[in-house]
Amino acid sequence: MTEHAIEVHGLSKHFGAFRAVDDVSFHVETGEIFGYLGANGAGKSTTIRMLCGLLGPTTGDATVAGHSVADDPLGVRRAIGYMSQKFSLYVDLTVEDNLAFFGGAYGLSGKHLRTRMDEVLTLVDLRDARTANTADLPGGIRQRVALANALLHAPRIVFLDEPTAGVDPASRRAFWRLIRRLANEGTTVFVTTHYMDEAEYCARIGLMVAGRLVALDTPSALKTLWVPGTMLAVHGAGLGPAARALDTLAGVHAVEPFGAGLHVRVGADLGDGAAVTRALLAAGASDVSVVVTEASLEDVFLAAVATPEGPAATAAGGAK
């Protein structure tokens, strides 16, 4: 087995002339939570399907748990657990029936199967739901059962494709506690999401924009690189029209609407926010308050989408 759980080399998938995944390379460390971020249609699911041996790459290759996805997709499938984006479970079957079926599909039977079913249901804290009809379960619980399902055969790597999509915030947090627990126990987790707040839980993040991997690093390194300077959260009245004034203020790198207010990223000399407040008041805003805040991955994402060529372009643009 190679040193890394997953190694990806120049992986591409074309559908006709369209490049759903375009020359992507990265690796995932054993036991880490690797987040794969991107908007809808960015190519996250396509990448995951290639890594699970479900789609053949157009060019390039990847090694997953030591198996090449191009040459040995069956070896890959045996070694991994997968939770696909669309399907979670057969809703006309009970939790137990679902688990028993997928266990059998993985070649588990008899006592071993029952033990594993117990273990995974305990892990996701759903031992009482065994005989429940899947159709009656709320989305968050269903996703936990689906995770249990993907873990039945004790894979060392699991791929989770938007496991928390459409699930309420409390259930999302519970799900992420599970993911962290899995990683703590040594399982490598490859997870895609379009919720930027969830990405903070990941050890490292790959950012996909239109099929290309435009950024890859730890969350804090990404923030430093893509959104340098100080982030000011601005609240007040009449900010919309007044925000124009900031464009001409030297030292302002970027202005983004954020909630009801603004996120203004500034160079070190404007870091106290006084100059920004003055400029906004002069331009007609009122009740302006400014606090220093931490850049979020949302800001990173917005910067990356605006300038997928790289953070250097942002910095240059902001300095003008």
Next chain:
Amino acid sequence: MNGIRLFFLRIYAVAFKEALHVRRDVQTMIMALVMPVVLVLLFGFGVSFDLDHLAIAVADQDHTPASRAVAHALETSSDLRLVGGLDSAADAEQAFHRGDAVGVLVVPRGFAAKLARGEPSDVQLLVAGSDGSTAIQVLAKAEAVIGASAARFAAPGASVSLPISVATYIRYNPEGRSALMIVPGLVAYILAIIAVLLTALAIAREWERGSMEQLFCTPVGRVEIVVGKLLPYLVLGVIAVLLVLAAGAWVFDVPFRGDLWTLAAAAVLFLIGMLGQGLVISVLARNQMIATQAGVLSSMLPSMLLSGFLFPVENLPTPLRIFSNLVPARHFIAALRGVLLRGNGFAELSGELLALAAFAATMLLIAALRFRRRLD
């Protein structure tokens, strides 16, 4: 060996899961078990080619007790209805034209005299040919009635050989009851459509709800999916065959004269072939709507038109007749008629069984080969 154990374990897992779906899916159960019986009953009565009480007129030119006995025999038959006497054969034209009768029996002058001398005596049956199948029915029934009661017309002490010549001799269906011919055809026709639909939907459904992708990520092989999917529906199909045959026997008095195991083998092979055809469709279609349409068309048309159900295969144009060899329903109908009516067994029906087996094997092979375990 462990590999073989796993192979069967995975088939079992797929089959068991599919059986659970079926058990919880009332619609499928009804389609598989209730529909065939209901359809056989509906068709058996409604589309029955037995046009009961066919209107027959008699033109008695002999006016003897013997000629009246012929008319009486027609009158008392349950299938024919005597609508009156005509004066001459020439009036038949008018009776047909007005739609009063679909057949006219002419008993010629000298009929009784010939009978008395023990000579062959002819009666003439005029049939309105405007409706081919009615004409055939009239012929068959009138001949059957006259043939059956011919002995009674003969003068006491006449020769041993029956004095009235009956051109057609319907050996296995002496009363000319079309239920006996129709029920086997219906069984094959209905089961063909339902079997194809069952599996056509079974795999398309997995594509549609996205579970196929999840399945592909397990080590379950395509042969295991195909065989596992097929098994529960095969059991359903066999039960449906039994129900339909029981209904046929009970309601239409369809006999069972031949070998049960030959029939069982034919039914299982036929079902596997049709279920396999459904699998091929759903492997290619991936969409329940398209799968349904393709399933109905590809099973209904050949099973109705090229199987010997509605038209004798021998009457088909040569290219279609050759093509009909590829239609499983044709062989299954032949096997059903063989076992039920002629009392056949393996020896007589080996050709049909072989054809059914070849079709089943081909379908399963195509399904397994075309079933790419990748999404692209």
